[in-house]
Amino acid sequence: MQIVFDHICTYGGLRDFSLELQAEGCISLYDPSEKLSASLLSTLVGLEDICGGKLSLDGIDYADYWQNHQLLETFGYVFDEGIMLSNLTLKENLLLPWRKRFDNESDKLFETELQNWLSRLDLNLDINLRPALVSAAERKFMGFVRALMLKPRLLLIDDPYYLLNKGERQKLNGFLRELKRNVNLLIASADDDFIIGFASRVISLQDVSPA
């Protein structure tokens, strides 16, 4: 997928920002401030409104792109904090976007997919609990499961190590190393683990942000 930011300004953090990237394989966005990269990912999923410039996906204007594409089939977004809807259980949190993404798919397929990803991430938790009753790391991992189950063209990951301890970071790093073979990833991070020897391309946002 080709993504072009052309002198983009947003109501969030992007000011006259330009960047062109071919989002295939694994790309890391290096941003020590972490604000610019978070804004970039947020803008892609429509969380930050564009107030100037032009953003295009595969050569099509961002607004027009959604006439023929669904957001959930295009981008999967893993928030830094592993956000879950507090009024739903973990399972319902996963079912909500699933039913929007796969209207006619059966819930049985959902169960199969869910168990597959839970075992791949070695997660053993009661998915009928509310998010407040599980640890922050478990919520974060469930955020990965939720995004991956939807089979997006590009998985956007904001600060993968946020909220994780050393052991959990190693586990996630191993998982992402395996994942990058089959899934296109765009990772916003300032951690060396994702900058050195991990991604097929590293983009330093220090160099591209004119501010």
Place this chain on the structure above:
Amino acid sequence: MIQEQRKKSLTDFFLFLAETLGELLRLRNNRHVSSQVVMRQILFTGVEALPLIGFIALAIGGLTIMQGYAFLSNFGQGIWVHIILVRVVVSELSGIITALVVIARSGTAISTELGNMVVSREMKLLKSFGISPVGYLVVSRILGVMVAMLVLTLYFNIIAVLGGWLFSQFFNHLEFRAFINDFLAVISLSQVLMSLIKSIVFGWIIALTASYQGMSVRQASTEVPQRTIKAVVSSIFAVIIADITISWIFWMFS
């Protein structure tokens, strides 16, 4: 400065109202994601409030009969107590008291819950799924509260009338059938209709106001209780104004 802020807040409210109405019109598209929230709202606002509403209705119905009978029997006009029950309880008190209970329980809960969801960025999560937070969270709650208000008001009226009959037993041993016959003789369809219309309008007002205040929280969790207080105060004002307006319209056309 304060006037400008009020103007901005009023504009924001009407924009929110327009967005809510727009999402309401697209309800069919959102049905698969909203029904669960609607059912949970009905359970919380309606079913879980039944004991409290039942208790208040029993007391209000009973006290109305007690006070009315004590006064009117002095003039040999005990039958008028039914008219008071219809005029005071069914037409006015049932809607207002149910609304106050719903504001206290559900209005505060909706405002607090939505406010906390904004603070914890759950609205952003919904947007990242391409789901409108207003469509998913607000419209569902409005529908849930409207249905619950309608059912609770009906329940209030039934219990209040039964409570009235129970209390009337203390003064004169009136047969249930005779009591109900007298009651039905004085109640009119327009009074029942007004009571039901009021309950639906009150439900709309309470849920809309509470949702607006909850969604108006920006970033800090300290805003949540402030917005909840505003939700309660605004809802009470709006409900009373709506009550006067609907009563006046029915009075004009009766």
